[in-house]
Amino acid sequence: MITVNPLEVDGIFFTAIVVELPKTNLLIISNEVGYIMCAALDVDILNEKLADRKVVAGRAVGVRTIDELLHAPLQKITDASKQYGWEEGMIGKDALIRIS
Helix, strand or coil: EEEEEEEECCCCEEEEEEEEEECEEEEECCCCCCCEEEECHHHHHHCCHHHHHEEEEEEEECCCHHHHHHHCEEECCHHHHHHCCCCCCCCCHHHHEEEC
16 A cells, blocks of 8 residues: 655645555655655665766665654765755754755
């Protein structure tokens, strides 16, 4: 099942997407600038093979819900996200606010 819902973070709206997969879920929170998601995101591919696309993205590890993704530290971020002040270890919610 795929669930897509609006998500309000400090008065700013994002899109929350949950893809239920066998034994795991794919979690994404996005807007028109970038996104954060669970560990299914391969940041190295975005930085190395797709660098010309300048994808703004971050990955959190060990999250199982959208709420956990909002409050988890980003374990890895793309190079392009640094232009918005993102840093590894920052909380997902804080990263999202910076791309709003």
